[in-house]
Amino acid sequence: MKRPHGLAAVISILLVVVFGSNPSQAAPTPRPASVPVGSITVSAAASLTDVLPVIADAFVKKYPGTSVKFNFAGSSALVQQIIAGAPVDVLATASEPTMRTAVTAGSVGAPLLFARNSMAIATPPGNPAKIAGPWSLSRDGVLVAQCVIAVPCGTAARDLLAKNGVTVRPVTLELDVRAVLAKVMAGEVDAGIVYVTDVRAVGSKVVSVAIPSERNVMTSYPVAAVRDSANPIAAQAFVNYLRYTPSAQGILRAYGFAKPW
Amino acid sequence: MSSSARPRAPWFLVVLALLALALLIAPLVALLTRAPWGSFAEILTSPVARDALRLSVITATAATALATVLGVPLAWLIARSGLPGTGVARSLVLVPLLIPPVVSGVALLAAFGRRGALGQFLYDHFGFQLPFTTAGVVLAEAFVAMPFLVIAVEGGFRSLNSQFEEAAATLGASSWTTFRRVTLPLVAPALGAGMVLCWARALGEFGATITFAGNFPGVTQTMPLAVYQALESDPSVAIALSLMLIAICVVVLIALRGRIIRPLATA
Structure with missing residues (x-):
């Protein structure tokens, strides 16, 4: 007799817990499933x-x-x-x-x-290689970092250079745009092709060479x-x-x- | 009789050991099941794969040569010179072995980058820059892999019976001749093992290389970098290149089994 009684108690407690315990949850809220x-x-x-x-x-x-x-x-x-x-x-x-x-x-x-987003050229502080625009990147001895073509910043860099009729041989193809920016901030390259938002994000650690919109590409x-x-x-x-x-x-x-x- | 004398292996040790083996082998087997067998030859003969493989073999070999020329004297210094501070030197050798390779890359930039302590001197006076060059890859690989060689060779020097050297000296050989004609041949097995370990580690180097030397096909893009890059665009290419790297390691291990690896175990 004791056992069924205990079981019933457990079940009733479960029922209370599941269905009736919390009035704030039971109260009708607008589209509760989408909160x-x-x-x-x-x-x-x-x-x-x-x-x-x-x-x-x-x-x-x-x-x-x-x-x-x-x-x-x-x-x-x-x-x-x-x-x-x-x-x-x-x-x-x-x-x-x-x-x-x-x-x-x-x-x-x-x-x-x-x-x-659109593209910008980031250079180390002081712009030691005197980068003035995309055309400067093809100059001899200018070390350029850009993204590998497989990632969006690489495709955008390729399109940007094509649009400006510039052929560039970068020294490194980084796997994401922040890696390009890191190489610029470390001063290991003279220029990196990045997004305008990236140069903005790191402030004075790089110099931004703006590219006019008619010569720029959007992503x-x-x-x-x-x-x-x-x-x-x-x-x-x-x-x-x-x-x-x-x-x-x-x-x-x-x-x-x-x-x- | 003999079987009853031998204690039975505790079952849980066997289970854990088998789990450990499965942990080490299962991912490699899984890689085999994903391999693009149909296009395998095509992938491995593609320009990207050939460039990366050629560059990897060249740089790993150069890094091993550099590590041998510098590492053998260092191992000798630690094991045999009796100079003060060799214990500290031995601990320092282990540091590149233990720190994450990407940290090694950052450290190399701090030293040899264009704005680095030594790198700036090189750049200002010789216009020479290590990052983004094949020489930079060799340096990164040597930095990460040399400890393997030093530790192996140091073990060889340490276990050496000094009677042979003493005999040579007694017979009038100079200390350099003794080192060259007596000591070095005696540590040859340890040296061989160290060079193999060093070469294999250099071949697989990723973090220090991509951080310090960058990533450009034919110049600094070694096999591991090509694998990582391919993973982002075409995983089947990454798997094919990975299997290639594994195959190279297995071939090296098999080719040297018994001749070089085993003396290391007994050294």
Whole structure:
């Protein structure tokens, strides 16, 4: 007699716990299923290293109970990681072709463009090699670093040089744009082809040689939720936040990114 | 009788040992299952792969030569010279072995970069810059791989029976002749083992190379850098190149088995 009684007590406690215990959860809230909570991991292009954590802080403030972790690298490396099953919730790349690879592989949902960027030439402080524009890069003895073609900053650098009719033999092809910037800051190269936002991010550690817009190239930043995300609600919320909120777009402008439209 | 005298291996030790073996072997087997066998020859004869392989073999060999010329005297100094401070020197030799290679690259930049302590002198007076050159790759590889050689050769020197050297000296040989004709041949097996380890480590060097020497096909892009870069655009190429590197290591190990590696174990 004792045993069934105990069992019934346990069951009734469970029933209370599951269905009736917490009045605040039971209360009707607007679209409770879509309130983002929990942690997400965002794989993002190296050129987003400075701006995205600031946007993530604003996102977390808007949705208490969320947290955002980052994985920064060259876009194509991020895409390969996700295709290989990396536990990531959001993918933000620095070009549409790299995102297309992830879409084609069925790894991510529909992407949204959230920002654009253009190129600049970074030189060590004082611009020792007197770089004045893309044409200076082909001069003899000028050491140039750029990204490898597989990553967006490399494609953009190639397009930039082609648009200006300049042939450059770089001394190193780095795997992401921040590695190019690092070689410039170390003073090991005379110039690096990077995004305008990168030179802005590191301030006086480099000199920026601006490229007029008619001689420059633009690259677009798409963002998408990862299909296998363990937290699809928060992932999609972050994607939408990045693209649609004035707060996120304002931060992007402040870091030098252009409007996506 | 003999089997009862031998204690039975505790089963959990066997299980853990097999797990350890699986941990070491499984990833390599998995790599084989992913290999693009159909396009293997095509990938390995592509210009990128050929350049990287050629550069890797040249730089690893040059780095081993550099490490031998400098490392053997250092090993002798530590093991035999009896000078004060050799214990400290021995510990310092181990440092490049233990620090992350990317840190080695940063340190090399600080010393030999264009703005580095020594590098600036080289650049200002000779217009010579090590980063982004094949010589820079050799330096990075030697920095990371030389400790393997020094430690192996030092072990050889230490276990040497000094009677042979004393006999040579008694017979009137100069100290240099004794070193060259008696001491060196005696440590040859240890030297061989050290050179093989050094060469294999140099061949696989990645972090210090990409940090210090950069990445450019035919100049500084060695096999590991080519693997890393290919992984971002075409993983099957990365796998093919990886298998190539593994095959080289296995061939070297098999070719030298018993002749060089085994004396190291007994040294």
